[in-house]
Amino acid sequence: MSLQMVTVGNNMALIQPGFSLMNFDGQVFFFGQKGWPKRSCPTGVFHFDVKHNHLKLKPAVFSKDSCYLPPLRYPATCMVKGSLESEKHQYIIHGGKTPNNELSDKIYVMSVVSKNNKKVTFRCMEKDLVGDVPEARYGHSIDVVYSRGKSMGVLFGGRSYMPSTQRITEKWNSVADCLPHVFLVDFEFGCATSYILPELQDGLSFHVSIARNDTIYILGGHSLANNIRPANLYRIRVDLPLGSPAINCTVLPGGISVSSAILTQINNDEFVIVGGYQLENQKRMICNIVSLEDNKIEIREMETPDWTPDIKHSKIWFGNNMGNGTIFLGIPGDNKQAVSETFYFYMLKCAEDDVNEDQKTFTNSQTSTDDPGDSTPFEDSEEFCFSAEAYSFDGDDEFDTYNEDDEEDESETGYWITCCPTCDVDMNTWVPFYSTELNKPAMIYCSHGDGHWVHAQCMDLAERTLIHLSAGSNKYYCNEHVGIARALQTPKRVLPLKKPPMKSLRKKGSGKILTPAKKSFLRRLFD
Numbered sequence: 005m006s007l008q009m010v011t012v013g014n015n016m017a018l019i020q021p022g023f024s025l026m027n028f029d030g031q032v033f034f035f036g037q038k039g040w041p042k043r044s045c046p047t048g049v050f051h052f053d054v055k056h057n058h059l060k061l062k063p064a065v066f067s068k069d070s071c072y073l074p075p076l077r078y079p080a081t082c083m084v085k086g087s088l089e090s091e092k093h094q095y096i097i098h099g100g101k102t103p104n105n106e107l108s109d110k111i112y113v114m115s116v117v118s119k120n121n122k123k124v125t126f127r128c129m130e131k132d133l134v135g136d137v138p139e140a141r142y143g144h145s146i147d148v149v150y151s152r153g154k155s156m157g158v159l160f161g162g163r164s165y166m167p168s169t170q171r172i173t174e175k176w177n178s179v180a181d182c183l184p185h186v187f188l189v190d191f192e193f194g195c196a197t198s199y200i201l202p203e204l205q206d207g208l209s210f211h212v213s214i215a216r217n218d219t220i221y222i223l224g225g226h227s228l229a230n231n232i233r234p235a236n237l238y239r240i241r242v243d244l245p246l247g248s249p250a251i252n253c254t255v256l257p258g259g260i261s262v263s264s265a266i267l268t269q270i271n272n273d274e275f276v277i278v279g280g281y282q283l284e285n286q287k288r289m290i291c292n293i294v295s296l297e298d299n300k301i302e303i304r305e306m307e308t309p310d311w312t313p314d315i316k317h318s319k320i321w322f323g324n325n326m327g328n329g330t331i332f333l334g335i336p337g338d339n340k341q342a343v344s345e346t347f348y349f350y351m352l353k354c355a356e357d358d359v360n361e362d363q364k365t366f367t368n369s370q371t372s373t374d375d376p377g378d379s380t381p382f383e384d385s386e387e388f389c390f391s392a393e394a395y396s397f398d399g400d401d402e403f404d405t406y407n408e409d410d411e412e413d414e415s416e417t418g419y420w421i422t423c424c425p426t427c428d429v430d431m432n433t434w435v436p437f438y439s440t441e442l443n444k445p446a447m448i449y450c451s452h453g454d455g456h457w458v459h460a461q462c463m464d465l466a467e468r469t470l471i472h473l474s475a476g477s478n479k480y481y482c483n484e485h486v487g488i489a490r491a492l493q494t495p496k497r498v499l500p501l502k503k504p505p506m507k508s509l510r511k512k513g514s515g516k517i518l519t520p521a522k523k524s525f526l527r528r529l530f531d
Contacts, residue, residue: 005291005309010332010349012059018050019347022077022142025052026095027327028116031124033064036077039103040419040444048075049126059349067117070128074443076100076108080146080162082215084155084191096148096157096191099141102443104420104431105177107140107164113191131191136198138187139164145222146189147215151244157189158220158242161208163228181207181228186240188249203238203253206230210263214275214294218242221301223294224280226263233282235259239301258303262288264322270329270355273297276306278331278352279321287321309352329355419444423458424484437461438470448473452485 012019023036032052041048045063053060066073079100085093095114101107111131118125144162148155163179165171171178184204189196211225222238237259243250265280265288275294282288289311295302315321315335323333331352420431429445438446438460446460448470460470463483473480481488 005307006353007309007312008057008351008353010054010057010059010351012347012349013061015061016346018061020077021322022101024076024079024081024097024100025324026081026114027083028093028119028124030327031119032327033124033126034061035073036075036079036100039075041075047126048073051124057351065123065125067125067127070126071112071130072442073097073112073114073128074102074108076102078142079108080144080159082146082148082157084148084157096146098138098146098159099144099162101142104434104443106443107142109138109140111189111191131194133189133194133196135196136187137196138189138198139182141182143209144182145211145213147213147220149215149218149220149242149244151218151242154244155191156242156244156249157187157191158215158240159187159189160184160213160220160222160240161211161225163207163209179228181209183207186251186253188242188251197249199251201240201251201253203255206234208236211236212262212265212267212277214267214296216296218244219299221296223277223303224260224262224265231284233261233263235261237301237303256301258301260292260303266323266325266331266333267294268325268327268329268331268354276329276331276354277303278354279323279333285319287318289316312350314348315350326351329353419447421457423447423456424462424482427459427462429459429462438467440467440471446470448480448482450482450485451479452481452488456482458482 018037020036020038023034025032025034033049034052035047035049037045037048037050047064047066049064049066050061051064053062076097077100080098082096083093084096092115097112097114098110099108111133113129113131115127115129116124117127138159141162141164144160146157146159148157161184162182164182166175166178166180184201184207186199186201186204187196188199206227206229208222208225208227212223214221214223218241220240220242222236222240224233225236226233237256239254239256241252241254260277261282262277262280266278267275268278269275270293273296275296277292277294280288289308291306291308292303293306295304315333318335321333321335323331326332331354333350333352334347337346337348420429421427423429434445436442440446447457448460448463448465450456450458465473
């Protein structure tokens with residue numbers, strides 16, 4: 005194993021706990037940036053470009069028929085092919101948290117429409133489900149199994165908010181384990197079916213899953229209800245005959261106690277598990293190798309890398325699979341320094357040779373990714389899912405690179421500010437009011453002074469007025485400043501009234517106009 009440090013460009017502020025990555029033919033893209041997408045990259049999807057151990061984020065584009073993909077944090081993602089022999093693949097994205105801390109229950113399908121050496125165009129489509137639709141959640145897994153020439157998605161685990169009847173203001177963001185149901189999802193027809201397996205008694209999240217042909221292995225995980233990390237090892241097998249699917253679960257011996265571990269594949273039959281936690285505040289420094297052969301699984305310890313002192317003494321760590329036997333690791337920066345980095349990043353190479361691209365085994369590592377302050381164990385409040393491939397587009401750096409300096413300060417122009425003394429917009433209770441709103445409240449710019457943003461709903465704006473002001477270039481003043489603005493308005497210019505010209509006195513018998521001096525002389529003469 006070899007460990008190398010990775011530097012990050014000036015766009016580090018976009019990297020936050022919970023973003024995800026997708027690998028399309030060796031080129032890696034990530035989404036789930038911090039905050040809502042801005043004008044520098046409206047799609048919120050970036051190319052993850054690593055050159056000479058330096059990371060850059062480069063904006064990606066969507067096709068015109070794509071739907072909107074919110075920046076979801078810690079969703080479940082997996083790669084799916086039409087068949088095991090198919091070369092083209094798509095990515096399935098389910099669940100996750102929005103920047104408003106709302107949980108999503110939607111399924112998105114990401115695919116490549118076109119690409120050249122500098123530009124990749126994606127198509128993002130939302131998939132509607134019917135039947136036993138899984139509830140909104142995060143920290144779960146989704147995998148694809150193949151049986152009898154057909155494929156099926158398998159969704160398991162995760163956490164969700166407490167039921168609405170139990171949510172109170174003090175514990176509004178409290179989460180609980182989802183029920184340990186297994187969902188089979190038919191991506192072609194959009195049907196979902198829930199199965200209750202007696203072997204699965206407790207809910208799990210931030211586990212590791214490995215899918216191979218018609219079988220999925222579930223390793224480790226954390227049970228929030230019991231606050232334990234049982235040494236779980238489950239084998240879920242799915243049969244897809246012409247009729248109803250058949251699913252069964254077997255509890256296997258030889259499991260490991262770990263949550264938020266990172267998994268990478270080093271060859272067709274072997275995987276490496278790195279990182280994670282064995283206790284709430286105790287990192288798991290041991291590495292394991294997982295072997296799959298002849299429908300059997302074996303987990304054994306392997307030699308650990310030469311960890312740096314910073315990694316050893318860090319209370320938390322995070323990361324994910326970069327592919328080709330390489331893992332991306334990160335630890336928090338040293339806050340004691342005058343100028344500190346947000347995170348320090350490393351690449352851990354577990355294998356020298358590339359993995360066969362036509363491999364029939366796919367991995368899904370569920371790293372824990374909650375935000376600080378959530379009511380979850382410590383390990384889940386600091387990690388995020390980070391995986392990448394050390395490849396880049398052909399060509400130089402003339403491809404547009406995201407520059408965070410071009411953006412406005414979100415702390416001042418955020419959607420959840422207190423815009424006025426009577427503002428009642430709360431991100432925990434807000435619901436769309438205008439038809440143009442989707443996942444954030446409509447705002448309008450007040451031109452008073454240096455300017456500031458206010459919520460359209462707080463200003464009691466009618467939807468027609470809001471659309472008119474948004475489409476036009478007229479200045480707007482909020483309710484608090486409209487009186488001041490009117491007092492400071494410059495009076496409108498009034499054109500002078502046109503007076504009819506006076507009739508000129510003319511000398512009798514003369515066609516000439518008399519001058520004022522001649523008029524005065526004549527008056528004195530006749531008087």
